[in-house]
Amino acid sequence: MPETTEPEVLLTGGTANRGQVTRAGDTVRRPQHPTSPATHALLRHLADVGFAGAPRFLGVDERGREVLSYVPGTAITPPYPEWALTDDALVSVADLLRAYHGAVSTFEASPYTWPASPPAPFAGELISHNDINLDNVVFREERAVALIDFDLASPGCRVWDVACAARLWAPLRPEADIDDTRRGRAIARLRLFVDSYGLARTDRERLLAAVRENHEWCYDIVGTAAANGHAGFSDYCASGALERATRTREWYLRNGDVLRSALL
Ligand SMILES: Nc1ncnc2c1ncn2[C@@H]1O[C@H](COP(=O)(O)OP(=O)(O)O)[C@@H](O)[C@H]1O
Ligand SMILES: [Mg+2]
Secondary structure (H helix, E strand, O other), X not given: OOXXXXXXXEOOOOOOOOOOOXXXXXXXXXXXXXXXXXXXXXXXXXXXXXXXXXXXEEEEOOOOOEEEEOOOOEOOOXXXXXXXXXXXXXXXXXXXXXXXXXXXXXXXXXXXXXXXXXXXXXXXXXXXXXXXXHHHEEEEOOEEEEEOOOOOOEEEOHHHHHHHHHHHHOOOOOHHHOOOOOOOOHHHHHXXXXXXXXXXXXXXXXXXXXXXXXXXXXXXXXXXXXXXXXXXXXXXXXXXXXXXXXXXXXXXXXXXXXXXXXXO
16 A cells, blocks of 8 residues: 655654554554454444444555554543533443443454453454554544454453443542542443443343453553553553552452442
């Protein structure tokens, strides 16, 4: 694919590829990784089944970067706008995630080499996104319309993505670590997310375990990257992320009953 003649604008908000994601016209340029062929096959499948909630894979440019379609809209970053933290916005994220899981459920993933899967009880059902962070969801008119950043997608399962999203969007952490309009509403938002998604009974029963394992899995990725000198994740750790993670871990232990009863 020819090098773009459009001026490139840096897209900020992410951490893993910080400083390396650009927009050129209606395309996005991102670094490739060893597992990119798998991710590209996934994006091609989503396009083939008519799923509109993901970027299109357009090719590789002369600098070896992946070229994706730019999804018009807003991916939110701190300080988060209030419209993105409403219950309606949350329901739209649950709707989008369910639609993604429906679209991906017919994808044949076995020919490809994927990034690491979630732990065994949560691996192998379908290709989960695995990183439903606030800055990986594009909104238009205050509704979630697309998931972006499929770099961590791998053979996982539905409840793993629901756990990740609920953890970050409810969010599930001590009140003192919530400094926006979601404070005091986390448990109600957990329930709303799970109900809106329509999580199956058997998955509800293992959601809390998934939340706790997902928390550890994500902070393993952060800690390992920081230990390897990754600048973005090192800065994230320097901002107190690991201390917040410890407080959250303890909060899960103290609030198991509250969380479980919110799900039944
Ligand atoms: N295809 C896309 N369409 C629209 N915006 C995008 C797209 N890809 C990335 N962005 C924007 O760039 C930011 C960083 O990109 P992302 O691929 O998520 O980087 P990272 O891998 O570092 O998290 C996103 O949070 C979003 O604002
Ligand atoms: Mg991202």
